[in-house]
Amino acid sequence: MVGSLGQPLLFLLALGYGFGPVFKKAGGGNYIEFLAPGIVAMAILFTSVFSGIEIIWDRQFGFLKETLVAPVSRLQIMIGRTLGGATVALLQGIIVLVLAIIAGFRPTHLGLAALSLVFMFCTALLFTALGTAIASVLEDMQGFQLIINFLVMPLFFLSGALFPLEGLPKAIGMVARANPLTYGVDGLRGTLAGFSHFSLGLDFIILLAVVSLFMIIGSYLFSKIQA
């Protein structure tokens, strides 16, 4: 728990205070205000992808195997696991948010801030389902480093968590728009910091659509797991 909080905290403090003056000079305003929702999204992203990927251990050395031979449908197991993983990721996100508030972040509107929980949970569901889908087709942890370097890191860095989407080079802008995390970050920024690139409604609809898609793919691949 402490280990997984260290990274977002480091990002928040180092980048937040490190780039703060430059960001201000460039007319971007308070960087901590901008960054904090992105870091919350990051904490959720990492926790949920990992909890999905843990299936790789779990189906060989863990409790999952016990559930795979039980007279329960795979769909139920997958949904249960995803909800469980997403709940842990949601809690992680909330803790990071509290830490960000201690570090100087101020949510603009309390009612809207409550709505941010919805975006947090959607993001958590989305990436737990993605992690589950990946883990269902991977044999062992060989591919783990690959996933971190070529999926999780790009998802995070190209999501608008660290920089505004306005005025980006076209290619990066396109990639960011295709990245589902972008909408999670944007929704969080809209509800927590009071400004967003897209409308909150659009963020929510896209998240919901991608969540459904990943849940379907994840359930399908999970149902094909052979131990």
Added chain:
Amino acid sequence: MIEVTNLTKKFKDNDLLAVDGISFSVKAGEVFAFLGPNGAGKSTTIKMLTTLLEPTGGQMRIGGKDPVEEQDEVRKLFGIVFQDPSLDDELTAWENMEFHGVLYRVPKKLRRERIEELLKFVELWERKDDLVKNFSGGMKRRLEIARGLLHHPRVFFLDEPTLGLDPQTRNHIWSYIKELNKKEGITVFFSTHYMEEADRVADRLAVIDHGKIVAEGTPQELKDRAGVASLEDAFIALTGKEIREESAGSLDRLRNGAKMWRRR
């Protein structure tokens, strides 16, 4: 109780014929041992019987049901102790049992009665509120046995249940299983490396090597056939002296990784 005909499993990724057209049957109430060197196909066979792996060809029946077509019916019929531990370490012994009972839809009152009875049976009732991560290997195994029996299965699979346990614990575990087989008439199907265990416990056994069954019969029959005094010698006579060099499969790599990486 278990009928297997021509069962075959070919792994796609390395073209390995892990199980090559094996046939055998286990009668109800029998204790059946499945012997073989490393990589002979024991675990693969058990995985296919227990619906975890789909066979490439052949037929299986457990209590008249097909593990491929009627997964849920078959799953209700058997209990299993896996080669690798499958308890939730962060839960207590009792919680592990309770979870299993809920998963198998054992009614609450009955569930509570059986949990107490089984935990007493494997002598873990005093430790029921301790977290499983503080248990020794032998205690975990006993708990897994108790758990596998909670839904009163008719067939009990054990994949190398005594691997890495000391003789005292092994002796203990077999006495539970024997007692259970006598009292409840549960069919027991186990795989092992330890010949003297098979000799003492099993009514009948089959020896599998390179994916094929090379001998089947009572321990005495096998010894007579090979003309030797111990089952270990019969086993060597049947499977040869050559040591099997198993290439480290993905499972072994995973096993190493799990030791280093596992957060819990």
